[in-house]
Amino acid sequence: MTLKMGVIGTGAIGREHIKRITKKLSGGTIVAVTDVNQDAAKKVVEEFSLDAIVYPDDKALIAAENVDAVLVTSWGPAHEQSVLAAIEAGKYVFCEKPLATTAAGCMRIVEAEMKYGKKLVQVGFMRRYDSGYKQLKEAIDSHLIGEPLMIHCAHRNPEVGDKYTTDMAVTDTLIHEIDVLHWLVNDDYKSVQVVYPKKTKHALAHLQDPQVFMIETNSGISITAEVFVNCKYGYDIQCEVIGEEGIVKLPEPLSIVTRKEAKLGVNILMDWKDRFIDAYDVELQDFIDSIKETGKPNGPTSWDGYIAAVTADACVKAQQTGEKERISIPEKPEFYE
Amino acid sequence: MTLKMGVIGTGAIGREHIKRITKKLSGGTIVAVTDVNQDAAKKVVEEFSLDAIVYPDDKALIAAENVDAVLVTSWGPAHEQSVLAAIEAGKYVFCEKPLATTAAGCMRIVEAEMKYGKKLVQVGFMRRYDSGYKQLKEAIDSHLIGEPLMIHCAHRNPEVGDKYTTDMAVTDTLIHEIDVLHWLVNDDYKSVQVVYPKKTKHALAHLQDPQVFMIETNSGISITAEVFVNCKYGYDIQCEVIGEEGIVKLPEPLSIVTRKEAKLGVNILMDWKDRFIDAYDVELQDFIDSIKETGKPNGPTSWDGYIAAVTADACVKAQQTGEKERISIPEKPEFYE
Amino acid sequence: MTLKMGVIGTGAIGREHIKRITKKLSGGTIVAVTDVNQDAAKKVVEEFSLDAIVYPDDKALIAAENVDAVLVTSWGPAHEQSVLAAIEAGKYVFCEKPLATTAAGCMRIVEAEMKYGKKLVQVGFMRRYDSGYKQLKEAIDSHLIGEPLMIHCAHRNPEVGDKYTTDMAVTDTLIHEIDVLHWLVNDDYKSVQVVYPKKTKHALAHLQDPQVFMIETNSGISITAEVFVNCKYGYDIQCEVIGEEGIVKLPEPLSIVTRKEAKLGVNILMDWKDRFIDAYDVELQDFIDSIKETGKPNGPTSWDGYIAAVTADACVKAQQTGEKERISIPEKPEFYE
Amino acid sequence: MTLKMGVIGTGAIGREHIKRITKKLSGGTIVAVTDVNQDAAKKVVEEFSLDAIVYPDDKALIAAENVDAVLVTSWGPAHEQSVLAAIEAGKYVFCEKPLATTAAGCMRIVEAEMKYGKKLVQVGFMRRYDSGYKQLKEAIDSHLIGEPLMIHCAHRNPEVGDKYTTDMAVTDTLIHEIDVLHWLVNDDYKSVQVVYPKKTKHALAHLQDPQVFMIETNSGISITAEVFVNCKYGYDIQCEVIGEEGIVKLPEPLSIVTRKEAKLGVNILMDWKDRFIDAYDVELQDFIDSIKETGKPNGPTSWDGYIAAVTADACVKAQQTGEKERISIPEKPEFYE
Incomplete structure (x- = not known):
């Protein structure tokens, strides 16, 4: 079985992941791509000789029946909408950081995922794979x-x-x-x-x-x-x-x-790209493998994405106030244990 | 395009390579296996859920039309015969060390390959990929x-x-x-x-x-x-x-x-297995990639296998005589430049 | 010329310095010792076969005409009085930390030294010699x-x-x-x-x-x-x-x-004693050499001792308050430049 | 008690040792110097303000009654004669390498020392003190x-x-x-x-x-x-x-x-001089201390000097012949155990 993946966002990081999945990793294949710049998306398909359809937008791509999992590599502000749509469709999601640009956005994803009842989302924090x-x-x-x-x-x-x-x-x-x-x-x-x-x-x-x-x-x-x-x-x-x-x-x-x-x-x-180059490979291979073997991704969860957002908010506030700022993270839902 | 590979010898190292190609690397697939112990070969097919035919012997496997490349991972004394057969059939070969158990055997492979007129053989010296x-x-x-x-x-x-x-x-x-x-x-x-x-x-x-x-x-x-x-x-x-x-x-x-x-x-x-674990991956990926991209393997050649055999012979002689022993390596054929 | 030294306090650190000067360093000799425990002082004279007089107290030792320099290695609370007495007598002083137990005490030493008009005091901060x-x-x-x-x-x-x-x-x-x-x-x-x-x-x-x-x-x-x-x-x-x-x-x-x-x-x-063992040697040799060559010690000054005391006070206050505490160090007197 | 030392040879290494003993180490003093260049010897006495007599030659220096120990820091070919003379006079010797320029010369020293019946000689191999x-x-x-x-x-x-x-x-x-x-x-x-x-x-x-x-x-x-x-x-x-x-x-x-x-x-x-700079100090301090404490030097012996000479001869021969050369070292005399 091969994990059929769609990529939302074919900029630098999107192309890196497509190359990785196509040329280096095992068990995944790119069957769909989209980008706000449709020409860019088409060019990537050519460049890597992908057997993939170029979709007009994330919704269409997510809706495609042969797409098992979605890679969200668009720019940050667009992440939340794509991830929520994928969850609604019951598709796996690998989302580059940030999961959403606000803690509230991350929480909406957490709640959507819990409502759906199954872990679908992995956030692209690659250091855990270093x-x-x-x-x-x-x-x-x-x-x-x-x-x-x-x-x-x-x-x-x-x-x-x-x-x-x-x-x-x-x-x-x-x-x-x-x-x-x-x-x-x-x-x-x-x-x-x-x-x-x-x-x-x-x-x-x-x-x-x-x-x-x-x-x-x-x-x-x-x-x-x-x-x-x-x-x-x-x-x-x-x-x-x-x-x-x-x-x-x-x-x-x-x-x-x-x-x-x-x-x-x-x-x-x-060059920072060289530092975690192996971790990126292991991270995506693990995303593919764990879905295939256990039915859910194994890496950093939506909850981890939420923690990162809440903590980052407090850090930015502390930059501004010069004071010790409280970081208020609710108890972790059992769903994410 | 996927490189379709047959594996001759499903012992420890053969199984490692099958696992690697099936679970970790990109662009290759195992379509054929054989082993002097046919049960072992069958077991490997099951274990890794391979879509592969079990052949009665190396000749049959090499002859199979859908086999593009052969992995020789049988015991050393059997290598030469399999590699020669593969060359004759114009199939690519990745042969674990030794290429042959004698320098003369290695030279027969070198000559067969030169006669065939195209580099087909890569020897499994993985350190160059470390x-x-x-x-x-x-x-x-x-x-x-x-x-x-x-x-x-x-x-x-x-x-x-x-x-x-x-x-x-x-x-x-x-x-x-x-x-x-x-x-x-x-x-x-x-x-x-x-x-x-x-x-x-x-x-x-x-x-x-x-x-x-x-x-x-x-x-x-x-x-x-x-x-x-x-x-x-x-x-x-x-x-x-x-x-x-x-x-x-x-x-x-x-x-x-x-x-x-x-x-x-x-x-x-x-454990020595841990030391070059990444090199094994890179080595086999390079074998697959270079064949797909350039039509020939890029790694250590038959000639390198021959050099290793001649040098090893001299080293063993030096162990026995206690004297300084000459290592006589002929000039490298242009074919291998 | 040999620097004739008197030691006030023959506890562990005093004995170490006596041994150092007697057995390892050049240009200094112990001619006088004292300790609140007179027996301890006598025992040290015997142990190292010193040609030294045992004085009843620091004042008597400092007053001895053949004493050029004083080593203050008594317990902390006694340092200030000995250092002040030595300054008054115009004798060089090597004082183990702390120079005095309070910033005010350190300042009294600074003022006495400036009044005397010549740098006489070195504080035993050995790390600068590491x-x-x-x-x-x-x-x-x-x-x-x-x-x-x-x-x-x-x-x-x-x-x-x-x-x-x-x-x-x-x-x-x-x-x-x-x-x-x-x-x-x-x-x-x-x-x-x-x-x-x-x-x-x-x-x-x-x-x-x-x-x-x-x-x-x-x-x-x-x-x-x-x-x-x-x-x-x-x-x-x-x-x-x-x-x-x-x-x-x-x-x-x-x-x-x-x-x-x-x-x-x-x-x-x-063992911390091993870490700066060489630095102690270099420190004391420098004390001896710089006095002999330039007429004044070259190491950490009374002012450095004062800075340490003021800073330590603020650090202890910060331990207690949990707040950011100001460290108020006056401008360094020209005398100490 | 101070070890009174005479220095034969006031070139670079001789001056280094004089400086060391005078300015850095404890328990030794330079009371006599000589050099084939008498002016050089006189200059050194002035430079370090030594309370030392300049002797016309090594024999006169060795004969001086107040000389306890001799430092041989002349050029290599002159070492043997000075060391033999010192042994005959029953004086301690610290001899820079080589002890003698030939193995036979070293053996003459070994025999003289054994005949005298007491270890007097230390050879300046400083690495043992690193x-x-x-x-x-x-x-x-x-x-x-x-x-x-x-x-x-x-x-x-x-x-x-x-x-x-x-x-x-x-x-x-x-x-x-x-x-x-x-x-x-x-x-x-x-x-x-x-x-x-x-x-x-x-x-x-x-x-x-x-x-x-x-x-x-x-x-x-x-x-x-x-x-x-x-x-x-x-x-x-x-x-x-x-x-x-x-x-x-x-x-x-x-x-x-x-x-x-x-x-x-x-x-x-x-600069090689920086590498063993501490070892030179420890070496000479040990020479002084061991003589004062045990009546004989504690460092590399005449026998060690002889071993070095015999081994060096074989190494030079091996340079010339290209063959494996035997190093024939007699059994160590009990005297040197």
Whole structure:
């Protein structure tokens, strides 16, 4: 059995996923595409020699009988409508982040999915599929370091474009830490406070960079998360979990070791696309496999998407107020356990 | 277009490849299997729900019209006959090492392939597809370290079974270094000498372990290759290339970093299967892709298989004589450039 | 010329310094000792075969004509009086931390020294003499990483005794970071806030452990300093300075690299005494040398002692209030430039 | 009690030791100096304000009644005569390498010392005092890695002057490995063979560089020692001991860790003088202390100097013959146990 998939949005990320499913992964095939730019959609079909129909819009694509699952890779504001339509049609959905642009939107999806009565949605938080994070998770779950007490992490980009604004440090950057950290320690967030260190000269006038987020979880774990998007030296993701018995830390990406010109060291990635390239593959393969094997996706749920939205809202508020802001996440519905 | 593949030999490695092609990779499908144990072949078809015919023997499988490519994963002594038959039938072949059990056998394959007039055969030397080795190769090819002068490498297993004999240090273990090192520095081997260090108490009486191979290339590169198959502490592959301007070294496998009980460090793999697990995937995907895109496999050739056999023969002779033995590799036919 | 030194306080640290000066360093000799426990003082003279007189108290020792310099290694509350007496007598002073137990006491010493008109006092903050911190300082001063923006550091002990109280996380532990960090970035502190993460089960009921201090400098550098004194796994000092162009980090202490039992790693120290053992030597040798060569000590000054006291007071207040507390450090007197 | 020392040879290394003893170490003082260039000797006395007499030659210096110990830091060919004279006079000797320029000369010293009946001589092999090598030794002695089976080591210099000849790879460079390795594994050498890899373009015409020495010990430990004196990238000393249960390796010299311009790494030393700078201090302090505390030096003995000479002779012969050459070391006299 092959999972027949329709893609809503054939921009950069949509094309990447189409290529992945067509050329690299097993068990899925693209049978339908759509894009607000119909020519773009047609071009993708040609480029990858897809045996796929170009639909006029998301509704038509979702309605197509041979579409088992939908990939939502349109721009953020369009996500909610497509996901809700897919749920109504009982189709599986893989939705790139954000699930919806507001917490309320995410909650509408959660409620629709619960009403439908079956988990259909996976949100594209790929870090949970990264080998390093998976090893961290295994170590923590196996009590290697005892109870986690603190997390120190950093998300650094060499530079960002001039459209990148201070709140995007949360919604575009920290959002990945927000998803992966609560999963890592199996806890929910309680409060957040933001500190603005001295600003780098490499940031444009409108952008606060770097930023430090102090986040507290319900059980009291203290997270210090640095976001620094003009760090110049590389794309660098750090995560260290300090527990009662020891510490575990993300590995550096695999690199040969060089001795040259009085330096001994490894290469740091410059392009974020290279950092989680394997995770994207594993993520989509798991989406395909888990649907085929268990009848539902196995990855980050709508509820996780909702948590990310609520937490991001609080982080953005904390950026604005300078105060410690409460993160109010309701109890997780049994449906998502 | 899907590459339709037949598998000759459904033992451990055959089943791994079937699983890989069926569950993980893109663009290939298993349409035929055979094994000297027909029940085993049938069981594999069931286990993976293959839409595949079980053939009575390799000849029948190769003759099947819908078989585009053959995977030879039978036991070593049977390889040559299957590969020759496939070439005669003009079918693509992916053959696990060894290509043939003798250099003469490898040469018969080389000659058959040249006579057929088209590259059909890829030998299963997966290290060339390992991310670390690929980074080494890129660094050397880009002259990062200038001319390579020396290579220090080590191949260590935690332990081996009682069937493992002294010559298998060459034919089962060093054989991977033999393939990957000449590719890495784009050179051929000239001589080899073996030194037997003090024997570990963990080796059985009949086995010399560890062993050190001193290999010289045509251009004068000096290789010291340690083989140590009862090293106890882990499965560990080391490779360091010393050039005129600097040194490059294989990375350690990706592992979280732990601080616990007065130790700071990473995990070492114990199981060799984990070390090159990604390389196996990339290797087979490349076999499928390159055939589909260019009409011929892109990986290690029959000629590489022949080089490995000739070099291994000299290494085994050097084990027996204790002398420096010449490695006589003829000039590479233009066909294989 | 040999610097003739008198030691006030022959407890553990006093004896260590006596041993150091007598057995390891050059250019200094112990000619006088005193201790509230006169027997202890006599015993030390015997043990190290010192050619030294045992004085009844600090005043008598300081008054001794052949005493050029005084080492104050008594218990903290006694420091101020001895240092003031030494200044009045125009004797050099090496005073172990704290210079005085209150900021006011430190200021009295500062004023006495300025009144005397010559720098006489060095405070025993040894980290500035540690090879790793010196390398950090050189890197920062040479603009290797551009302007420093953030510092992430950690001070971890395997465990502490039951007398260790929450405020001692500041006065006994963080105090070393307080001294070394402002020196490292050549800046003064402005505010501090304390976060209490989930408490480790290894801490006694009365002790908050771990703690995270968020400290801001005048120029806006943001410091996150973790103090964790029951971390179990080792004595571990981490310090990472993030600048506009890159990052520098303290090295791990020198340790052989071991591969054994599926682990690759280095040893972590368990005893804090081993961590800065070389720094203590360099510190005291520098005290002796700089007095002999330039007529005044070269290390941390009374002013540095005062800064540490003011900052520690604010940190302890921040522990109690949970609020961001201002650190008010007056402008540095020209005398100390 | 202060050890009163006379220095024979006030060239670069002599001055370094004088400075060390005068400015850094404890318990020794320079009371006498001599040099074939008397002006140089006088200048040193002035430069370091020594309270020392300048003697016309080594005999006169050795005869001086107030000289307890002699430092032989003249040029190599003069060592034997000075050491023999010192032994005859019953004076302690610290002799820089080589103890004598021939094995026969070393043996004459050994015999003289045995005849005198007391250990007086220490040879300046400083690596045994290096923190890294000491940790290796402790690990091996404590059976952390079981029986040692192999040693892989490398001695690399960025470059050498035009006076450096092929045999100096042994007598000036490998000589340090020769001393430290047999001490490390408590074994004697049995044979050596030399392999010349492809020559670096950075070596002058008359110099073979790099070179690989295959050395075997009596118990069968196999040593591969690379000497590469124009490696360009740094001064780099590597040593890895492979045992039955695991591996231990020298640490890299202490360096801050930098992230900058897509590289993560540490600094490599360029100047050999920096590598063992601490070891020189510890070595001489130990010479002084052990004489004062036990009446005899504690470091590398005349016998070690003899072993080095015999082994170096065999290595040079192996360079010339290309054959495996026997290293014939007589049984160690009980006197040196």
